[in-house]
Amino acid sequence: xxxxxxxxxxxxxxxxxxxxxxxxxxxxxxxxxxxxxxxxxxxxxxxxxxxxxxxxxxxxxxxxxxxxxxxxxxxxxxxxxxxxxxxxxxxxxxxxxxxxxxxxxxxxxxxxxxxxxxxxxxxxxxxxxxxxxxxxxxxxxxxxxxxxxxxxxxxxxxxxxxxxxxxxxxxxxxxxxxxxxxxxxxxxxxxxxxxxxxxxxxxxxxxxxxxxxxxxxxxxxxxxxxxxxxxxxxxxxxxxxxxxxxxxxxxxxxxxxxxxxxxxxxxxxxxxxxxxxxxxxxxxxxxxxxxxxxxxxxxxxxxxxxxxxxxxxxxxxxxxxxxxx
Amino acid sequence: xxxxxxxxxxxxxxxxxxxxxxxxxxxxxxxxxxxxxxxxxxxxxxxxxxxxxxxxxxxxxxxxxxxxxxxxxxxxxxxxxxxxxxxxxxxxxxxxxxxxxxxxxxxxxxxxxxxxxxxxxxxxxxxxxxxxxxxxxxxxxxxxxxxxxxxxxxxxxxxxxxxxxxxxxxxxxxxxxxxxxxxxxxxxxxxxxxxxxxxxxxxxxxxxxxxxxxxxxxxxxxxxxxxxxxxxxxxxxxxxxxxxxxxxxxxxxxxxxxxxxxxxxxxxxxxxxxxxxxxxxxxxxxxxxxxxxxxxxxxxxxxxxxxxxxxxxxxxxxxxxxxxx
Numbered sequence: 001x002x003x004x005x006x007x008x009x010x011x012x013x014x015x016x017x018x019x020x021x022x023x024x025x026x027x028x029x030x031x032x033x034x035x036x037x038x039x040x041x042x043x044x045x046x047x048x049x050x051x052x053x054x055x056x057x058x059x060x061x062x063x064x065x066x067x068x069x070x071x072x073x074x075x076x077x078x079x080x081x082x083x084x085x086x087x088x089x090x091x092x093x094x095x096x097x098x099x100x101x102x103x104x105x106x107x108x109x110x111x112x113x114x115x116x117x118x119x120x121x122x123x124x125x126x127x128x129x130x131x132x133x134x135x136x137x138x139x140x141x142x143x144x145x146x147x148x149x150x151x152x153x154x155x156x157x158x159x160x161x162x163x164x165x166x167x168x169x170x171x172x173x174x175x176x177x178x179x180x181x182x183x184x185x186x187x188x189x190x191x192x193x194x195x196x197x198x199x200x201x202x203x204x205x206x207x208x209x210x211x212x213x214x215x216x217x218x219x220x221x222x223x224x225x226x227x228x229x230x231x232x233x234x235x236x237x238x239x240x241x242x243x244x245x246x247x248x249x250x251x252x253x254x255x256x257x258x259x260x261x262x263x264x265x266x267x268x269x270x271x272x273x274x275x276x277x278x279x280x281x282x283x284x285x286x287x288x289x290x291x292x293x294x295x296x297x298x299x300x301x302x303x304x305x306x307x308x309x310x311x312x313x314x315x316x317x318x319x320x321x322x323x324x325x
Numbered sequence: 326x327x328x329x330x331x332x333x334x335x336x337x338x339x340x341x342x343x344x345x346x347x348x349x350x351x352x353x354x355x356x357x358x359x360x361x362x363x364x365x366x367x368x369x370x371x372x373x374x375x376x377x378x379x380x381x382x383x384x385x386x387x388x389x390x391x392x393x394x395x396x397x398x399x400x401x402x403x404x405x406x407x408x409x410x411x412x413x414x415x416x417x418x419x420x421x422x423x424x425x426x427x428x429x430x431x432x433x434x435x436x437x438x439x440x441x442x443x444x445x446x447x448x449x450x451x452x453x454x455x456x457x458x459x460x461x462x463x464x465x466x467x468x469x470x471x472x473x474x475x476x477x478x479x480x481x482x483x484x485x486x487x488x489x490x491x492x493x494x495x496x497x498x499x500x501x502x503x504x505x506x507x508x509x510x511x512x513x514x515x516x517x518x519x520x521x522x523x524x525x526x527x528x529x530x531x532x533x534x535x536x537x538x539x540x541x542x543x544x545x546x547x548x549x550x551x552x553x554x555x556x557x558x559x560x561x562x563x564x565x566x567x568x569x570x571x572x573x574x575x576x577x578x579x580x581x582x583x584x585x586x587x588x589x590x591x592x593x594x595x596x597x598x599x600x601x602x603x604x605x606x607x608x609x610x611x612x613x614x615x616x617x618x619x620x621x622x623x624x625x626x627x628x629x630x631x632x633x634x635x636x637x638x639x640x641x642x643x644x645x646x647x648x649x650x
Contacts, residue, residue, distance in 0.1 A: 161588020263486020
C-alpha cells in the first residue's frame with residue numbers, strides 16, 4: 001500500500017488572493033488545474049474567518065484529488081506578499097491591515113509547506129513553467145489590469161531583491177510630475193497610465209481637451225472605462241484609437257527602460273488591457289523600439305500570455321511549490 | 326619543484342580597455358594590484374598593433390610575478406564587451422569598428438583563458454569582490470563619468486540578459502522628449518544629465534536661462550566642465566550649487582526607478598562626478614526617496630566606491646577570472 005501511494009503523482013495547491021475574490025485549485029506537474037473553486041476575500045474583515053472558509057472549501061477538493069498525502073505543498077500569490085518573510089505587508093487592496101504572517105497561518109491550518117510571493121511574481125513563474133515564457137532564462141512579466149504588476153526573471157530566477165519586494169515596475173516614474181497616483185501619492189508612474197484605471201483617466205482627459213466628435217461622448221463620466229474605449233475603437237472611433245495610442249506610447253517607453261535594465265528575451269503581457277490587441281500592442285511595440293538604443297533593437301519579443309485567465313493565477317501560485325526542496 | 330610551484334598562490338590579469346588608454350595589472354586573490362601599467366588605446370587604429378603592444382607590455386609584468394604558470398587567466402573589461410560571445414560590438418568610443426572577437430584574439434596571443442564583459446559590469450564585480458558591495462547579493466553599480474555606465478547584481482549574480490547586453494541604465498529615458506543624446510539619437514536619457522557631459526550642458530543652459538550672478542560667468546563656454554562647476558560650488562556659488570541640485574534630482578529619480586526594479590541593498594556610485602560629494606549626493610538621496618513607494622523608503626544605501634580609481638578598473642576586470650571553472 002505504501003508503495004502504491006508513493007507511485008501516485010504528486011500534486012500542488014495554488015491559491016491566488018485578490019482584493020475581491022480568492023481563487024484556488026489543485027494542479028498537477030504539467031499544469032492541469034484538476035479541481036478549483038473560489039471564495040470572497042472582501043467579506044472577511046478578519047483573517048481568521050477567511051482562513052476558516054478557505055480550509056472548509058479546500059478540504060473537499062483535496063479529498064477528491066486523493067487526500068492530503070498527495071499534496072506536496074501550497075503556493076500562494078497575494079498583493080504585497082513577501083517571499084522571504086512569508087508575510088503580507090500593508091496591502092492597500094486587502095481587508096487585513098499591517099503585517100499578516102500568512103504563510104505561517106496557512107501552514108498551521110493545513111500542516112503543509114507554504115510558499116508565498118506577490119501575485120505578479122507568481123504569474124511570472126506560471127508563464128515560465130506553463131506559458132509563453134517556457135524555456136526562457138530572462139524575461140519580464142507585466143500584468144495590465146486595474147493596476148500594473150510585474151515579475152522579473154533573470155539568470156533563470158525570479159528577482160526578489162534584498163528584501164523580497166523587487167519588481168514594482170508599475171510604480172516606476174515615466175512622466176516626471178505627471179498624473180498623481182491616489183494610492184501612492186507619487187506623480188507620473190506607469191500604473192497611472194498603462195492600467196485600466198489609466199485608460200479611463202486618459203479617456204476623460206482627452207474628451208475634455210479635444211473637440212473631436214466621438215462615440216465616447218455618449219458615455220456618462222461615471223460609466224467611462226477601458227471597455228467602453230475598446231468598443232468605440234473597434235467601431236473605428238478616432239479619439240478612442242488615440243487613447244490606446246497614447247497608452248501604448250507610455251507603455252512602450254517604459255518597456256524600453258526595462259529592456260535596457262535586464263535585456264530580457266521577451267516581455268510577456270497579461271491582463272484586461274491586452275484584450276485590446278493591436279490597438280495597444282502596435283503603439284507599444286513602436287514606441288519601445290523607438291526608445292531603445294541600437295544594440296537592443298528588433299530582438300525583444302512582446303508576447304501576450306495565452307494561459308486561460310481563470311487558471312493563470314492558480315497555476316502561477318502553484319508553480320512556487322515545485323521549487324521546494 | 327613541481328610541488329613548490331603548485332603551492333604558489335595563483336594570480337590573475339585584469340585589463341581595462343578605455344577609449345583613450347588601456348590599463349592592466351596582475352592581481353592576487355585579495356585584490357592587491359601587484360604590477361600594473363598602461364598603454365594608449367587611441368593611437369592603435371588596428372586591433373593587431375594594439376594586441377602586440379599589450380603583449381609586449383604585459384610579458385615583463387608576468388615575468389616579475391613569477392611567470393605565466395602562476396596566471397589563472399585574463400579578465401577584460403571593455404565598452405560594449407559581451408560576456409557570452411567574447412566580442413566587442415560596435416563600441417562608439419573605441420578605434421575598432423564592427424564586431425571584434427577580442428577574447429579569442431587575446432587567448433591566441435597569451436595562451437590563457439580569457440573572460441570579457443563590459444567595463445561597468447567589471448566594475449560591479451570589483452566592488453562585489455573587493456569594494457563597497459562585499460557580501461551583497463543584490464546591488465547596482467553606477468559609474469558617473471563622461472558617460473553613465475551600470476552593472477546590476479541580483480541573486481548574487483551579474484545580470485547579463487539573454488544577449489549579454491543588460492545593464493545599460495545610462496540610456497534609460499528619464500525626461501521624455503528631453504535632451505538629445507548625440508551618440509544614440511535618443512532624447513532624455515539619464516546619461517544626458519547625470520554625467521560630466523550632462524553637468525556641462527546643464528551649466529551652459531542654466532547660465533543662459535537665468536540672470537543670477539555667478540562665478541561661472543567668467544568661464545569661457547569652451548572651458549566649461551563639471552570641474553569648473555564643482556570649484557564654483559565649493560566657493561559657495563548659488564548657481565553652481567543649483568546645477569548639482571538639478572543633476573541630483575534627475576539621478577535620484579532614476580535611482581528610484583532602478584530600486585523599484587530590482588530592490589538592491591545598495592547603489593554603489595563610482596566615477597568623476599562622485600567627487601562633488603554631498604553637492605550631488607544629498608539631492609540624489611532626497612529625490613530617490615521622494616520617488617520611492619513606501620515599501621522601499623529609507624532602506625536602500627547610496628554608497629560611494631572607496632576603491633582607488635587607478636586600481637578599480639583593473640580589479641574589476643581581474644575579478645572576472647576567479648569564476649572560471
